[in-house]
Amino acid sequence: MTEQSSHNIEDLFERMGSIQISEDTEHRYALRRKILCSKYFHKSNAQDHKKLFFLIVPFFASGFIVIALTVSSSTSLQNDTSTSIAPVLLSEQIATEVTASSLLTDAPVAQYIDDRPMIPMGRDSNRVVMNMANVLYAQ
Amino acid sequence: MEHEMEVINTSYYDSETFGRLYDEYYQPVFGFLYSRTSHAETAKDLTSETFFQALKNLHKYKPRAGASFKSWLFSIAVAQVGNYYRRRSKYLEITTEEAPEILGKDEFRPDIAFQMGEDEQELKEKIELLHVLMKKLNQKQQTIITLRFFSHMSIPEISGVLHMKEGTIKSHLHRAIKCLQVLMKETQQTNVFEVQTQKKYDRAIVAQH
Numbered sequence: 001m002t003e004q005s006s007h008n009i010e011d012l013f014e015r016m017g018s019i020q021i022s023e024d025t026e027h028r029y030a031l032r033r034k035i036l037c038s039k040y041f042h043k044s045n046a047q048d049h050k051k052l053f054f055l056i057v058p059f060f061a062s063g064f065i066v067i068a069l070t071v072s073s074s075t076s077l078q079n080d081t082s083t084s085i086a087p088v089l090l091s092e093q094i095a096t097e098v099t100a101s102s103l104l105t106d107a108p109v110a111q112y113i114d115d116r117p118m119i120p121m122g123r124d125s126n127r128v129v130m131n132m133a134n135v136l137y138a139q
Numbered sequence: 140m141e142h143e144m145e146v147i148n149t150s151y152y153d154s155e156t157f158g159r160l161y162d163e164y165y166q167p168v169f170g171f172l173y174s175r176t177s178h179a180e181t182a183k184d185l186t187s188e189t190f191f192q193a194l195k196n197l198h199k200y201k202p203r204a205g206a207s208f209k210s211w212l213f214s215i216a217v218a219q220v221g222n223y224y225r226r227r228s229k230y231l232e233i234t235t236e237e238a239p240e241i242l243g244k245d246e247f248r249p250d251i252a253f254q255m256g257e258d259e260q261e262l263k264e265k266i267e268l269l270h271v272l273m274k275k276l277n278q279k280q281q282t283i284i285t286l287r288f289f290s291h292m293s294i295p296e297i298s299g300v301l302h303m304k305e306g307t308i309k310s311h312l313h314r315a316i317k318c319l320q321v322l323m324k325e326t327q328q329t330n331v332f333e334v335q336t337q338k339k340y341d342r343a344i345v346a347q348h
Contacts, residue, residue, distance in 0.1 A: 009319050012269050013288035015262070021170045027183045028165055031190065035161060036154040040194050 174289040210299035272322045280315035
């Protein structure tokens, strides 16, 4: 009896479930339109653009930095070759002058290659020039 | 399954592809929500909420064994029903006797029997009764019965929707049907008693005359 009534209930449920529930077509299409025009899709598109931006910008920035470094290093190399000899010559000249005469006196001895005025020198200044000369000679 | 996965992956950013998913699942979701709430307008609202939630959380969907997209979507619908009943418990309930004008409205279709022919009177009465008695079950049992018989889902599918073990689903289903049997028997006995009392009363009135 219980088994039979259980089947009866299941049959009734199946009968109820077999009846198609009519939908509201108007609601269906209104909701479809609302969903497809929703902000979530625009948001995801904006996120894509943001992602693209964050990928491209560092790429170009790093490229620019590499180019800038290459250019600056090449120009500094050129400058080094044109100017590096002169200080040595200058230092040699200064050193010879320093060792030969001026260290014994308090007179100023340091002199630039170009026409800049001579450095006024006291005792301390002489010491500095001497130190520089030592360093340059050691090189 | 793979095809569906492709569609889901694309529909995250392509509205037209999501539209295809919507077209496929609108009717099952609406049918389930209508069966659970017995109210067309509420079912429409909950269907809208379900699809918007699905769209919002589509990136969280991970296909697993026994958890198809359909199960995932229905689990959102079940959550919406839960929210609806929780909210509704705070409202004042009005019966159809208190507000008979509601019965005339098109959106009030208390059960499936509404759509059946007038000639199937007995079956219609039984279905009406079953629908009323179903409301006496707890929410989980009602959901399981609706998914099983109205949404035609298998036990593994229901298990995927409710995140419960198949054995637990089966026992809930068994207990619900047993409970309905008892309730139906009691109601029928009461009805028989009422009919007998009515007959006795009628006979007594006839005898008086």
